[in-house]
Amino acid sequence: MRPTLRVNVFRQSLIVSGLFVLGLLVVNLAVFKPSTVAVVMLSGLYQGMLFFLIAAGMSIVFGLLDVLNLAQGAFFMLGAYAGFAIYGALPAGTPIEARFLAALLGAAVTGGLAGALMEVGLLRPLYARPVYQIVMTLGLSTALNEMVRAIYGPAGLVPIEEPPALATTFTVLGGQFETYRVFIIVVGAALMLGISLLLQRTRLGIIIRAGVQDSEMVQALGINVRRIFTLVFALGTAVAALGGMTAAPFLGAYPGMGTDFLLVAIIVIVIGGMSSYEGTAVASLLVGLTRATAEQISLQYFNTPILASVSILLFMVAVLLVRPTGLFGRE
Amino acid sequence: MSAVLTVQDIHTFIGQFHILEGVTVEVPDHSITALLGRNGAGKTTTLRSIMGLNPPARGQIQYRGQALNGRKPYDIAQLGLGYVPDYRAIFRQLTVEENLKIAERRPGDLDRKRQFIFEIFPDLEKLYQWPGGQLSGGQQQMLAIARALVPDNSLLLIDEPSEGLAPVIIEGMMAAIRRLTAQAAVLLVEQNFRVASQLADRYVIIEDGRSVHSGTMPDLLASPALIQKYLSAA
Ligand SMILES: Nc1ncnc2c1ncn2[C@@H]1O[C@H](COP(=O)(O)OP(=O)(O)O)[C@@H](O)[C@H]1O
Ligand SMILES: [Mg+2]
Numbered sequence: 001m002r003p004t005l006r007v008n009v010f011r012q013s014l015i016v017s018g019l020f021v022l023g024l025l026v027v028n029l030a031v032f033k034p035s036t037v038a039v040v041m042l043s044g045l046y047q048g049m050l051f052f053l054i055a056a057g058m059s060i061v062f063g064l065l066d067v068l069n070l071a072q073g074a075f076f077m078l079g080a081y082a083g084f085a086i087y088g089a090l091p092a093g094t095p096i097e098a099r100f101l102a103a104l105l106g107a108a109v110t111g112g113l114a115g116a117l118m119e120v121g122l123l124r125p126l127y128a129r130p131v132y133q134i135v136m137t138l139g140l141s142t143a144l145n146e147m148v149r150a151i152y153g154p155a156g157l158v159p160i161e162e163p164p165a166l167a168t169t170f171t172v173l174g175g176q177f178e179t180y181r182v183f184i185i186v187v188g189a190a191l192m193l194g195i196s197l198l199l200q201r202t203r204l205g206i207i208i209r210a211g212v213q214d215s216e217m218v219q220a221l222g223i224n225v226r227r228i229f230t231l232v233f234a235l236g237t238a239v240a241a242l243g244g245m246t247a248a249p250f251l252g253a254y255p256g257m258g259t260d261f262l263l264v265a266i267i268v269i270v271i272g273g274m275s276s277y278e279g280t281a282v283a284s285l286l287v288g289l290t291r292a293t294a295e296q297i298s299l300q301y302f303n304t305p306i307l308a309s310v311s312i313l314l315f316m317v318a319v320l321l322v323r324p325t326g327l328f329g330r331e
Numbered sequence: 332m333s334a335v336l337t338v339q340d341i342h343t344f345i346g347q348f349h350i351l352e353g354v355t356v357e358v359p360d361h362s363i364t365a366l367l368g369r370n371g372a373g374k375t376t377t378l379r380s381i382m383g384l385n386p387p388a389r390g391q392i393q394y395r396g397q398a399l400n401g402r403k404p405y406d407i408a409q410l411g412l413g414y415v416p417d418y419r420a421i422f423r424q425l426t427v428e429e430n431l432k433i434a435e436r437r438p439g440d441l442d443r444k445r446q447f448i449f450e451i452f453p454d455l456e457k458l459y460q461w462p463g464g465q466l467s468g469g470q471q472q473m474l475a476i477a478r479a480l481v482p483d484n485s486l487l488l489i490d491e492p493s494e495g496l497a498p499v500i501i502e503g504m505m506a507a508i509r510r511l512t513a514q515a516a517v518l519l520v521e522q523n524f525r526v527a528s529q530l531a532d533r534y535v536i537i538e539d540g541r542s543v544h545s546g547t548m549p550d551l552l553a554s555p556a557l558i559q560k561y562l563s564a565a
Binding site for chain 1: 382384403404405408409414416420422423424425429430432433434435436478482
């Protein structure tokens with residue numbers, strides 16, 4: 001005897017998502033020359049991975065704690081600034097690879113610690129008070145933006161230098177693509193898989209999946225749920241901060257740099273089905289690919305990237321019309 | 332026979348509602364004590380008070396000589412209390428195995444108990460990889476009790492195990508619960524008086540948030556007046 005029902009629904013969502021990607025590819029092939037198609041697809045993937053790094057923590061935290069952390073974009077920014085600070089703080093002779101690695105790790109650690117502090121100090125008193133949570137997380141976001149503005153100035157910092165091996169470009173089907181963006185895709189994919197394994201294979205993962213449904217019962221089984229909440233929240237902000245630092249070599253760091261990403265992350269989570277991790281992972285890539293395709297069409301025909309943002313809003317509306325609970329959401 | 336659990340005159344509020352207004356319960360070791368009383372009397376709230384989920388504002392709860400008052404639910408559970416709530420609280424997205432695994436308090440708990448659990452609830456063996464959400468009501472009830480057996484609990488709080496189950500399933504459930512007294516004491520809430528009277532060694536009657544009567548089950552069965560007054564569906 002094997003269970004089938006739930007698995008079928010899941011497989012259906014995956015198939016629909018796959019067909020959507022196929023559709024996008026067909027549109028691409030119809031509209032662009034092959035060299036452009038390759039670049040658009042890679043660009044969609046790398047954008048999708050950045051969206052994923054912000055959205056992953058948000059969606060897991062939303063499932064477990066019923067809190068939509070609107071400060072997640074600020075943690076993305078915090079990661080970029082932490083990266084800069086670590087870059088600058090290391091002694092002059094440090095090889096660039098070491099600097100870069102230290103900045104990545106340091107950004108994640110900074111994001112994690114700041115997230116833990118936020119959960120314990122600011123969020124804990126506000127559980128079960130959703131309106132206060134919105135005000136607090138938005139407020140904290142503003143405060144962090146203003147803080148970096150006060151310390152580093154309003155202009156932002158020039159992009160971090162990446163390791164020479166990643167600072168190259170390569171050619172796919174005649175299209176030029178930056179190696180560093182492939183690095184982002186690899187980092188994102190590794191985290192996507194890593195988080196998935198954490199959720200499916202570890203005790204912490206079992207506790208998180210159970211806590212999403214009934215955290216009181218988890219506690220009655222002898223598990224300190226509060227500590228799990230803090231840990232999960234901190235992991236989410238750590239991943240977002242890591243995302244900010246991986247983006248720093250081409251975005252730089254500036255006040256408010258997380259805001260656009262936050263809005264897209266929210267759209268991703270809604271499309272994926274709010275608290276479904278798999279949904280968030282898949283939706284990140286769909287949104288990235290949709291956005292990249294629309295951006296290229298927009299640039300090619302209208303000479304402006306305006307369609308990029310519009311396209312993902314339309315995509316969200318379309319998904320919600322067909323499935324009000326999102327692609328992988330449960331009724 | 333020493334008491335595993337002593338609940339002494341507890342008062343519990345939910346919001347501003349004074350739900351328990353003096354409940355006293357004693358649970359002797361290796362025996363089954365039934366909490367009886369009409370719907371809404373306060374039986375579930377008594378179990379939740381013991382677990383720290385609705386902590387009492389007044390009164391004492393002692394478990395093996397330790398005060399439970401002021402402790403958090405996870406802390407209370409870790410002392411050796413297993414809770415089986417009336418809604419069963421099976422994690423729907425988790426497999427049967429994961430539903431059991433999450434109850435481990437030390438690594439290896441489930442490995443040590445698996446055979447015993449399969450012996451009591453043979454159904455769970457073939458359902459081991461099924462998601463909890465796809466089990467029938469009776470299977471979920473078995474899993475909920477099995478989950479409380481994974482760690483070395485010495486007190487089990489079981490709320491309405493027979494509710495909504497077919498008679499033949501109830502028989503099996505009763506046999507299983509009877510076997511639990513080999514390793515633990517049981518505080519059982521049971522609306523089905525036939526089930527309660529066949530299982531329990533002792534009883535406590537709760538009425539409007541107060542414990543009003545207690546004694547041995549044979550004594551209760553010998554006094555139809557008591558049953559009529561507090562337990563008949565009037
Ligand atoms: N969350 C709650 N809020 C308000 N009243 C409650 C709540 N839970 C239980 N009650 C009330 O407390 C009383 C006792 O409930 P309960 O302990 O569930 O009774 P029993 O398990 O004996 O049927 C009932 O009158 C019920 O309405
Ligand atoms: Mg009840």
